[in-house]
Amino acid sequence: MALVIEHKKILEFLELVGRLKHVKRTGWVLCDIDDCESIAGHMYRMGMMTFLLTEENNPTKLDRFRCLQIALVHDLAECIVGDITPHCGVTPEEKHRQEDEAMKTIAELTGIAGDRMYELYKEYENQTSPEAKFAKDLDRYDMIFQAFEYEKRENAPRKLQEFFTATEGKFNHPFIKDLVFELYRQREEFEKKSIIPNNC
Template sequence: MALVENKKILEFLELVGRLKHEKRTGWVLCNINDCESIAGHMYRMGLMTFLLTEENNPTKLDRFKCLQIALVHDLAESIVGDITPHCGISPEEKHRREDEAMKTIAELTGIAGDRMYELYKEYENQSSPEAKFTKDLDRYDMILQAYEYEKRENAPKKLEEFFKATYGKFDHPFIQDLAKELYKQREEFEKKALVNGNV
């Protein structure tokens, strides 16, 4: 029995290992060279959950649960790929494919898989404060990454669409404050580029 289980676990690990190499579609479509992987995005989201403290977490979000949701929220992409609104697939079909993929992943790991599927559904349905916070992390990591690419390529405003898509959508005060700091730095970067004649 254990051998069968281990075989399935190995299959699971190889499957999710794809996310270390699968590029995020949004950046590929924007012709960003050497762009981040899906796993890289999830990794930084996971690390951000450690930044919740007594001071900035008055509603006592469960940090460990936030970390778990961050690590599973895009697992389905190891099977279906990173589907964006630009891919010509309806949101309903996207959710259907991802749900099927998560069921496949869950089947490989038994009880652990049941937990992963449960957390994935919680995120998809935005049915807990932790799921909502993790959605903030998802959006915030995306605009932080966009800003990093703008700086790297010395191309202010190049990825403005990502900022427009998320503006006003951050709920948690801690992430709202981080977003304000990011907007401020991005504005300063744009001003410097204007002065230096790079725009």
Template sequence: MENSKILEFLELVGRLKHVKRTGWILCDINDCETIAGHMYRMGIMTFLLTEENNPTKLDRLKCLQIALIHDLAECIVGDLTPHCGVSPEEKHRREDEAMKTISGLTGIAGDRMYELYKEYEDQSSPEAKFAKDLDRYDMILQAFEYEKRENTPKKCQEFFTATEGKFDHPFIQDLVKELYLQREIFEKHTVVNGHV
């Protein structure tokens, strides 16, 4: 592994600290999160897996690793959403190419990153499926946070609609129920106080 290539890799990864997520930009959310911020919270959520809420014994380290690399290709291709006019096939092709470029900079370590990226894309392991749950959950949690911050109930409803019924892991399903409950209370409270 050449140090110059590692530096190039780290600079590419560093871009994600500054790239805003497209979905929020399209929703006119000011001061929205970055791709790295999204992946960071997903990574932190893997620490919440315990003996009690992880009956299928998911590999927590693998869940963490997938969370941290699942959007890595976006440092080259950007955050492409269905609203960007790029077909799903083309999006996957671009991201796969980008991941090959990124992983090529770090030798064996890159081989592992690419392998985990493919696992996530193909949803071929329980850990990849859990990471998908985290991805969706972080998105609706973030949507709710923006609704509260801007005092605009249901402003981000499209994100809830898009993910409804798509959560598989019981622990995440419970968190979704709690989020829905808190969102309902927020909406009622806002209406009662005459803001809507």
């Protein structure tokens, strides 16, 4: 009987996780971006980026697997609370409270695995490890990379400038800084070739 209850909870957990495949990221919705990415899509690309760490670009020897795990759980609470942004009228304190409660609920469904996910989530939220700080860089980088993709798709240079402004000067890892530099270079080239900028 205990095993049946355990399996029932795991299916409930998987159903919650599945929601992330369909919930759109709030920032893009507020900017009227059609067919915008889901929360799961955002976390997936962050996860894939951890595979790009090599001996050459990872001088501080970050634990790639830990980076991957953090990337995959950092927004997990949003399957319950949704994607809360500064534009949603919720204070940062209340946002953190809601997300923490959601993560505790998720952790209760999966036992030891849930304890591990909660631990990684807190590590990310509190930025208490080099891996958590790297995941924060990935989070910000994926956001501006996605913004640039939408600007190109809509042929609307600088339409999503607010996302670049919000992350300017906040990147720390040298590998990600190099990618930011290249992204900015490509964005400048795109602007030169495109029509008059629109605003979000």
